[in-house]
Amino acid sequence: MHEYNSYWIKSTSSTDYPTLSQDINVDCLVIGGGITGITTAYLLQQEGLKTVLIEKDRICLGTTGHTTGKITSCHNLIYSHLIDSFGKQLAKQYADANQQAIRTITKLVNDNNIDCDFSIQPSYVYTTDKNNIARINKELVAALSLGLPVEFVDSTDLPFGIESGLRYHDQAQFHPRKYIIKLAELFINNGGAIYENTKAINLDPNTSQVTTKNNTITAKNIIIATHYPFYAKGHMYFAKMSPYTSYVTGIKGDSILKKGMYISCDHDTRSFRYVDSDEKLLLFGGQSHKTGQSEDELSNVEILQKYAQSLYTDVSIKYNWSTQDYITVDLVPYIGLLNNDYDNIYVGTGYGKWGMTNGTVAGLVIKDLITTGTSPYKDIYNPSRSFTLNSMKNIYADTINSSGEFITSRFKISKAHVENIRPAEGKTIKIDNKKIGVYRDTNNKLYMLNTTCPHMKCKVQWNEVEKTWDCPCHGSRFNYDGTFIDGPANKDLEKISIDDL
Ligand SMILES: Cc1cc2nc3c(=O)[nH]c(=O)nc-3n(C[C@H](O)[C@H](O)[C@H](O)COP(=O)(O)OP(=O)(O)OC[C@H]3O[C@@H](n4cnc5c(N)ncnc54)[C@H](O)[C@@H]3O)c2cc1C
Numbered sequence: 481m482h483e484y485n486s487y488w489i490k491s492t493s494s495t496d497y498p499t500l501s502q503d504i505n506v507d508c509l510v511i512g513g514g515i516t517g518i519t520t521a522y523l524l525q526q527e528g529l530k531t532v533l534i535e536k537d538r539i540c541l542g543t544t545g546h547t548t549g550k551i552t553s554c555h556n557l558i559y560s561h562l563i564d565s566f567g568k569q570l571a572k573q574y575a576d577a578n579q580q581a582i583r584t585i586t587k588l589v590n591d592n593n594i595d596c597d598f599s600i601q602p603s604y605v606y607t608t609d610k611n612n613i614a615r616i617n618k619e620l621v622a623a624l625s626l627g628l629p630v631e632f633v634d635s636t637d638l639p640f641g642i643e644s645g646l647r648y649h650d651q652a653q654f655h656p657r658k659y660i661i662k663l664a665e666l667f668i669n670n671g672g673a674i675y676e677n678t679k680a681i682n683l684d685p686n687t688s689q690v691t692t693k694n695n696t697i698t699a700k701n702i703i704i705a706t707h708y709p710f711y712a713k714g715h716m717y718f719a720k721m722s723p724y725t726s727y728v729t730g731i732k733g734d735s736i737l738k739k740g741m742y743i744s745c746d747h748d749t750r751s752f753r754y755v756d757s758d759e760k761l762l763l764f765g766g767q768s769h770k771t772g773q774s775e776d777e778l779s780n781v782e783i784l785q786k787y788a789q790s791l792y793t794d795v796s797i798k799y800n801w802s803t804q805d806y807i808t809v810d811l812v813p814y815i816g817l818l819n820n821d822y823d824n825i826y827v828g829t830g831y832g833k834w835g836m837t838n839g840t841v842a843g844l845v846i847k848d849l850i851t852t853g854t855s856p857y858k859d860i861y862n863p864s865r866s867f868t869l870n871s872m873k874n875i876y877a878d879t880i881n882s883s884g885e886f887i888t889s890r891f892k893i894s895k896a897h898v899e900n901i902r903p904a905e906g907k908t909i910k911i912d913n914k915k916i917g918v919y920r921d922t923n924n925k926l927y928m929l930n931t932t933c934p935h936m937k938c939k940v941q942w943n944e945v946e947k948t949w950d951c952p953c954h955g956s957r958f959n960y961d962g963t964f965i966d967g968p969a970n971k972d973l974e975k976i977s978i979d980d981l
């Protein structure tokens with residue numbers, strides 16, 4: 481029996497930090513407890529700055545709890561793109577930053593004996609398509625010119641032949657939750673504090689204060705590490721990056737690939753990595769699509785499962801999960817000052833599915849900016865850098881399926897409308913030509929929602945794999961009961977009263 485759950489979350493205990501219950505005044509406030517937040521908080525506290533981290537849920541249950549956990553500078557074919565778009569000097573900042581992130585994680589693991597299934601591994605990008613050989617060749621020249629530890633290969637340990645590929649040496653992999661949970665403990669031991677179930681609701685840049693449900697935090701520096709920046713007033717991060725969902729399937733069996741990390745540069749991207757933990761698994765990743773824009777999320781899982789079973793016939797499927805990450809218009813994350821209006825509000829976001837290194841880079845860059853006023857990598861990651869207007873127009877075009885106002889009081893909902901919805905199933909139903917989102921839980925309790933996204937009024941879509949409502953425009957995601965999870969909406973979906981059913 482396989483599970484729709486992340487192996488990383490399944491194999492670790494939940495954390496249990498307290499909720500904030502008083503007003504506080506600190507040097508640095510970090511908002512968000514994924515790899516960006518915990519790394520940044522740890523590094524700032526190490527510098528002797530009084531640092532507090534708040535997390536709206538429990539730490540490391542967000543994107544970092546659903547990653548594949550490759551720690552690598554091999555970000556598909558990014559270096560030829562970076563040299564073409566930014567020139568060699570800025571491209572080298574990206575390469576150097578990611579290599580430093582690998583060294584930083586390695587040192588933290590070794591110095592602190594962090595038990596997180598860490599191992600040094602080669603990382604490959606490959607093609608099985610003759611048409612992509614020239615792209616691989618170009619990438620080799622680009623990556624070598626930036627000093628990356630890379631070489632050409634024409635064969636690998638994958639259970640099929642390749643046309644060509646690149647091998648990056650001395651890259652790494654780990655169990656992301658084991659690493660983050662321990663780094664959080666080290667942060668606390670150094671004098672930091674973590675408050676869970678403490679959501680940042682508002683930020684006032686003029687007073688440098690963040691409010692939670694019951695308290696106010698005053699901070700000299702505020703670091704927004706909430707995946708999509710929970711506060712970005714007037715700076716339209718939703719128009720500068722797009723959310724992409726992709727899927728992971730974990731298989732078990734004697735014959736599975738046991739070393740190396742792989743990604744293909746072909747049309748249907750495929751990713752592989754072995755997990756040498758309490759369970760031995762091979763993770764397959766792929767089937768990426770814009771969040772909320774898949775007809776049927778379950779079919780993506782099935783395609784990955786069939787692919788895994790076509791390569792290894794004697795294996796069992798153990799895990800399936802999915803999550804989303806933001807990809808910026810020029811493929812480079814936004815790390816540094818949120819905008820040029822304030823000199824003490826920082827952000828790290830838009831990692832394009834390479835957040836283990838880039839999230840660590842965020843910690844390094846933001847720590848340096850706060851403590852020294854500069855960073856060797858600040859220019860390439862600068863969130864205020866110029867970006868292509870055409871790319872921005874494309875993202876705006878995605879918002880066209882927005883719809884008009886929705887007035888719930890006009891509906892008459894009867895049992896007949898929902899009788900076809902089975903337990904653990906969600907559906908959009910139409911009543912009086914208006915769309916209503918319905919979810920029936922395993923105890924037969926019904927949740928009904930206005931499917932209009934609070935951000936810019938697109939219609940959210942049901943995601944059968946994650947049991948979430950996902951917005952196709954800028955990727956806001958909501959729980960089955962409408963509670964906001966991630967994205968620019970930053971508000972719950974409107975609930976529809978069903979007392980009369
Ligand atoms: C399928 C998939 C596989 C991937 N595999 C890899 C990989 O192998 N290697 C790699 O480098 N990258 C990978 N990535 C990318 C990587 O996982 C992400 O870039 C990274 O985890 C993002 O980390 P984060 O800390 O920015 O966000 P998150 O981990 O999402 O953390 C943000 C936190 O902020 C909290 N939060 C949000 N709003 C508030 C608020 N208002 N107040 C308080 N807290 C708040 C959230 O609850 C959450 O805990 C993958 C991505 C996907 C989609």
Ligand code: FES
Binds near residue numbers: 934952967969
């Ligand atoms: S309309 Fe922008 S996230 Fe939904």
